[in-house]
Amino acid sequence: MKKIKIGGVPEHFNLPWYITLKNKEYHEHDINLRWIDYHGGTGQMNKALREGEIDMAVILTEGIIRDIVNGNPSKIVQGFVQSPLLWGIHVAENSRYENISDLKGTDAAISRFGSGSHLMAYVNAENQGWDLEKDLNFEVIKNLEGALEELPKGNGDYFMWEKFTTKPYVDNGPFRRVGECPTPWPCFVIAVRDQVLRDDAYNVNTILEIINRTTSEFKDIPSIDRMISNRYNQQLDDVQEWLSLTEWSQQQLTSAEIERVQEKLLQLELIEKNVPVAHILR
Structure with missing residues (x-):
C-alpha cells in the first residue's frame, strides 16, 4: 500500500478529508493517505513541503504561490475552496x-x-x-x-x-x-511536491478524484450542519451561514487567478518578480 502524507489546518473546511479518511476510501485504491494537522497554518505547511515532511497540502492560495515563487519545489494541482476566506x-x-x-x-x-x-x-x-x-x-x-x-x-x-x-x-x-x-481570490488549493508528481502522479490523481466526489456532494450530506457544529464547537446558525458562503472546487485555478495573486503579492512587495503560470500550476 502506497503511503502518502497530506497536511492541513484542523478546521471545518477540511471535514471532507476526515470523512473520506474515516470511510477508508483511499485504502480501496491501495493508498494509505495519512493526514497531519498543522495548527501553525500555511507557513508551517510550506516548510513541511520544502523539507519533504509531507507530500501534499491543503493550503492558502496566496501563501503557497508566494512560497513557490520563492523556491518551494511544489505545484498547485487544483483548487479546493473556490470562495474567498x-x-x-x-x-x-x-x-x-x-x-x-x-x-x-x-x-x-x-x-x-x-x-x-x-x-x-x-x-x-x-x-x-x-x-x-x-x-x-x-x-x-x-x-x-x-x-x-x-x-x-x-x-x-x-x-x-x-x-x-x-x-x-x-x-x-x-x-x-x-x-x-x-481574500480577493479563491482561498484554498491543493499543492503537491514536484517529486511526488513525477513519481506518483497516478495516486495523486486518484486522491483528487475521491475528494472531489465528496466535496461536490458535501452540502447534501444529511445533518452536515449539525456534524460541523458538534465537531468544531460552533453555533448551528454560524455553521449554516458559513455553509451558505462556502463553495468547494473540483477544478484547477485559472491562469488569470494565478496572475491576480502574483500581481497583488508583487504590489505589496511580498515577491520580487512574477513567474510563468506553468511554474505554479501542474
Whole structure:
C-alpha cells in the first residue's frame, strides 16, 4: 500500500478529508493517505513541503504561490475552496481598540512570516490605505492558541484568522472582532511536491478524484450542519451561514487567478518578480 502524507489546518473546511479518511476510501485504491494537522497554518505547511515532511497540502492560495515563487519545489494541482476566506480582525477583549482604523501603526500578531495571517495583514493595510512600511509591524505568536494566550497580555495588538473558526472565542472571550477582510481570490488549493508528481502522479490523481466526489456532494450530506457544529464547537446558525458562503472546487485555478495573486503579492512587495503560470500550476 502506497503511503502518502497530506497536511492541513484542523478546521471545518477540511471535514471532507476526515470523512473520506474515516470511510477508508483511499485504502480501496491501495493508498494509505495519512493526514497531519498543522495548527501553525500555511507557513508551517510550506516548510513541511520544502523539507519533504509531507507530500501534499491543503493550503492558502496566496501563501503557497508566494512560497513557490520563492523556491518551494511544489505545484498547485487544483483548487479546493473556490470562495474567498473571510478573515476576522481580532483584538483582545480588554483592548482599547474599537475599529480597524485604530490599528494603524500597531503590531499585527502573526503565526509566522509567510503565513496567511502575515500576508493578509498586508492586504488589509492596503485596503485601509496605510503606509505598508510605517504602519505595519509584526509579532510572531505561532498559531491560534498562541494568539489566544498572547493578545490579552499585550503581545501583539490584533490578529487575523478565519472568522468562523474564531467565532467561539469572540462569543466567549478572549477576543473581540473589530472587522473583516475577505481574500480577493479563491482561498484554498491543493499543492503537491514536484517529486511526488513525477513519481506518483497516478495516486495523486486518484486522491483528487475521491475528494472531489465528496466535496461536490458535501452540502447534501444529511445533518452536515449539525456534524460541523458538534465537531468544531460552533453555533448551528454560524455553521449554516458559513455553509451558505462556502463553495468547494473540483477544478484547477485559472491562469488569470494565478496572475491576480502574483500581481497583488508583487504590489505589496511580498515577491520580487512574477513567474510563468506553468511554474505554479501542474
